[in-house]
Amino acid sequence: MKTTLDDLRVALHEQAHLSPYPDVDSLVAGARRRVGLARRRRLAALAASTAAVLVVGGLAATTTSTHRAALQPAVPGLGNFSVNAAGAGFPEFIQGMRRVTVLDAPMLARMKGSISVPTTPGEQLSVQMTCTWPQDSALTPATAPKAPKNDWLNRMQVTITGPGGKGIGRCSDQSVKGEPIGVAPGEAIGVATGETTTVSANASLAAAMPAGIAPPGYRPSVASPKGAKVHVAIYETVPWQEYPFPSRPTGANTPVWHTVRLLPDGIPDGTAVSGALACQIQGPTSAASANKPLSVGWPFDPISRLVLEVRGPGRLRVLIDGTNVSAVIADCPYLGCATRNGKVINVGAPEVSASLAPSPSDRSTPLRDGYLTYWSYEQVGATMPLDPQMATQIDAGVPAPKLGTSVTLTIIPQDFTGPDWRVIYEPVGKA
Amino acid sequence: MRNTPPAGFVDFVVARGSALHRTAFLLTRQQQSAEDLVQIALAKAWRSWGRIDGNHEAYVRQIIVNEFASTWRRRWRGEVPTADLPDLPSHEDHGDSVSTHQLLIAALATLPPRQRAVVVLRFFHDYTEAATAEAMGTSVGTVKSQTFKALAALRISAELRPDLSPTLTVAEPEGTLR
Numbered sequence: 107m108k109t110t111l112d113d114l115r116v117a118l119h120e121q122a123h124l125s126p127y128p129d130v131d132s133l134v135a136g137a138r139r140r141v142g143l144a145r146r147r148r149l150a151a152l153a154a155s156t157a158a159v160l161v162v163g164g165l166a167a168t169t170t171s172t173h174r175a176a177l178q179p180a181v182p183g184l185g186n187f188s189v190n191a192a193g194a195g196f197p198e199f200i201q202g203m204r205r206v207t208v209l210d211a212p213m214l215a216r217m218k219g220s221i222s223v224p225t226t227p228g229e230q231l232s233v234q235m236t237c238t239w240p241q242d243s244a245l246t247p248a249t250a251p252k253a254p255k256n257d258w259l260n261r262m263q264v265t266i267t268g269p270g271g272k273g274i275g276r277c278s279d280q281s282v283k284g285e286p287i288g289v290a291p292g293e294a295i296g297v298a299t300g301e302t303t304t305v306s307a308n309a310s311l312a313a314a315m316p317a318g319i320a321p322p323g324y325r326p327s328v329a330s331p332k333g334a335k336v337h338v339a340i341y342e343t344v345p346w347q348e349y350p351f352p353s354r355p356t357g358a359n360t361p362v363w364h365t366v367r368l369l370p371d372g373i374p375d376g377t378a379v380s381g382a383l384a385c386q387i388q389g390p391t392s393a394a395s396a397n398k399p400l401s402v403g404w405p406f407d408p409i410s411r412l413v414l415e416v417r418g419p420g421r422l423r424v425l426i427d428g429t430n431v432s433a434v435i436a437d438c439p440y441l442g443c444a445t446r447n448g449k450v451i452n453v454g455a456p457e458v459s460a461s462l463a464p465s466p467s468d469r470s471t472p473l474r475d476g477y478l479t480y481w482s483y484e485q486v487g488a489t490m491p492l493d494p495q496m497a498t499q500i501d502a503g504v505p506a507p508k509l510g511t512s513v514t515l516t517i518i519p520q521d522f523t524g525p526d527w528r529v530i531y532e533p534v535g536k537a
Numbered sequence: 538m539r540n541t542p543p544a545g546f547v548d549f550v551v552a553r554g555s556a557l558h559r560t561a562f563l564l565t566r567q568q569q570s571a572e573d574l575v576q577i578a579l580a581k582a583w584r585s586w587g588r589i590d591g592n593h594e595a596y597v598r599q600i601i602v603n604e605f606a607s608t609w610r611r612r613w614r615g616e617v618p619t620a621d622l623p624d625l626p627s628h629e630d631h632g633d634s635v636s637t638h639q640l641l642i643a644a645l646a647t648l649p650p651r652q653r654a655v656v657v658l659r660f661f662h663d664y665t666e667a668a669t670a671e672a673m674g675t676s677v678g679t680v681k682s683q684t685f686k687a688l689a690a691l692r693i694s695a696e697l698r699p700d701l702s703p704t705l706t707v708a709e710p711e712g713t714l715r
Contacts, residue, residue, distance in 0.1 A: 109637060109693050111660065117638035117645075118563060118661040125562035128572055130554050134547055136576030138540050141583050215551065313552045328547040 127216040187211040187219030196339035203341035213334035220306035225298035230343040237277035240333040261312040270296020389528030396522040403512040415487040418526030421477035425516040436473040543586035606651045652687040
């Protein structure tokens with residue numbers, strides 16, 4: 107048998123990585139106890155021998171028992187986490203998903219836990235996370251102008267592992283207390299294959315804040331922040347027909363449309379380049395026409411933009427020159443996507459989105475069964491080019507049309523209860 | 538407070554506790570024992586923290602290794618080193634590397650503590666023979682002989698071993714931590 111030194115090295119590293127992370131607090135506490143114990147032993151040795159033996163014995167027994175309790179040996183199952191039946195502020199239903207369970211853990215340097223949750227086979231699992239801390243806490247979120255008294259929020263991260271993947275959520279991604287953090291690309295951790303699914307959480311504390319964030323003279327805090335917690339919510343998708351949609355707002359026919367003004371490339375901030383005269387808007391005007399397909403031809407211009415806006419529950423498909431581009435649009439945020447060299451790219455910029463609608467959701471749109479799906483009365487949208495080439499990501503070989511050639515946009519809506527969608531064609535630069 | 542950690546001690550544990558724990562885990566193979574071992578080493582380092590010159594991690598690891606090599610056999614019941622190891626199965630029996638690695642780890646557990654410590658320092662931490670000797674408070678010759686015996690027990694192919702001239706020198710008296 108040719109076992110090599112490389113085999114030995116690999117075996118050692120594999121074995122080392124099986125080692126659970128130690129609880130730093132318990133290491134320090136254990137060392138402290140041992141130092142104290144040794145000191146007491148030395149003092150006891152000065153006393154009469156019989157008394158000394160009794161004292162040392164008593165201390166040893168006491169210390170050993172408390173030591174074992176504080177070590178928090180690896181517990182299979184929830185570990186440091188516990189189930190939060192109240193939900194920790196996570197909504198029961200959101201974006202087509204149902205909350206399955208919520209786990210809490212105190213913010214420690216190392217936390218591990220896993221749980222088997224009831225799931226529906228075939229449904230997508232997702233995770234969200236929040237970090238909370240007491241109001242009067244000295245905890246400080248990221249980008250603090252000066253050294254925080256306790257920087258754990260900038261260093262704490264949680265890895266969530268599901269049946270089809272894992273994601274990492276960082277408390278530093280949360281600028282507002284209790285704001286949910288998606289922990290995986292698309293917030294997805296896989297598809298449930300059985301009636302139960304095991305999801306594990308593994309939290310750890312980075313040794314220090316990154317150099318780019320850390321202020322001068324920074325030193326990492328070592329004390330775990332009292333009262334601070336990490337919350338992890340596990341969600342699963344709900345079929346469209348079974349989802350409990352919110353009631354339509356009363357007092358008005360529909361929510362009010364927010365106004366969106368786009369700032370194209372090369373145009374200085376604050377310049378209104380697309381007023382009402384420059385835009386063409388198409389969409390239903392009543393509940394009766396809400397689910398009628400729309401087909402319209404607009405002139406092709408590689409820098410023109412198309413804004414799809416939705417403000418109520420419903421689902422729709424978008425086709426450009428007959429090709430279903432819904433899957434591409436699903437990943438386009440409100441501001442937005444464009445084509446560059448035949449590839450769809452995200453051109454949205456935070457400083458631009460800040461100047462737009464009051465609170466446009468910038469998250470991606472769930473795609474179910476080939477439909478873009480909308481689940482609430484929050485105005486959301488996607489910006490995209492009116493360009494058949496955007497389909498090249500899903501159907502290669504679509505040629506670029508000539509400038510001014512008519513491009514057909516088709517929208518097939520379904521299940522809208524009012525005139526809750528519209529599409530804006532914006533010939534950028536021609537206002 | 539008398540029990541307040543010395544300056545920099547807690548920062549050190551936060552930053553390097555995991556690495557030290559891995560060393561202890563490879564030596565003891567048990568989570569609880571590894572934590573105990575690291576705590577013992579940290580407690581010893583605590584008392585001399587201000588006098589440590591330079592590399593605190595190497596210092597604490599040195600305590601871990603020596604504590605394990607010199608006293609752990611007494612603590613660890615149920616594991617009896619033996620000179621007669623069963624032959625490792627051939628690749629025909631277990632062709633995949635996973636099996637090989639598992640067998641190596643299993644064989645490592647049968648080594649006497651000092652040999653196990655040498656293997657961990659030399660082939661996990663990639664210490665040189667001199668550094669291993671310093672960490673264990675012994676001579677380079679002893680490290681060589683211990684490595685030779687350990688690799689032989691692990692059935693590492695002779696032609697693939699490093700230059701391990703089996704100079705079986707007499708071990709120097711055990712060094713004490715400086």
